[in-house]
Amino acid sequence: GESVGLHLPTLSVQEGDNSIINCAYSNSASDYFIWYKQESGKGPQFIIDIRSNMDKRQGQRVTVLLNKTVKHLSLQIAATQPGDSAVYFCAEKGAGSGNTGKLIFGQGTTLQVKP
């Protein structure tokens, strides 16, 4: 079946450094991917999305890279700040979901920012 996985459950970085959070997906037919940030006690918050016809998309301090050849997605956060500490999820629109909008979430990577 479909799965979305992250390489590391926890990532610890120094404040000011760049962070890279990785995600692997299994379904080559997936055409839409999203990154979410979840802070403690809150719901997931949309960060950035990318469609399969792109390989890179940039936002404010964040960049998402999509490598369809190896089915790999990454989120890069520039100049990581303490407020970036959270759990980060990648999600894909699953194959066969067609018009159902079903998102399949990965397990989550906890980003810890050290001052």
Added chain:
Amino acid sequence: DTAVSQTPKYLVTQMGNDKSIKCEQNLGHDTMYWYKQDSKKFLKIMFSYNNKELIINETVPNRFSPKSPDKAHLNLHINSLELGDSAVYFCASSQGWIGAPLHFGNGTRLTVT
């Protein structure tokens, strides 16, 4: 103003009881969802509604029954609660469902004792 609001935030109840969680969104979206997050933070979709019509119904026990009185509201009723139902339940909404980001509420932490 909270875009997607759920009530209650915490719900503690005993096995066998029936409980409801309410969700409202003021974003004008036409699609709403319920997701369940387990103790390992894994998020899994349960239901989605588009314009009050059920679109997704994952393999969820029929003790769970969603109800959408209008496109701004999606409530979740759970009968005969079991210990394994303990989790955080998130409501979400989106405009359309084909590749649109979901906006989540802050969750309802359900604890069944």
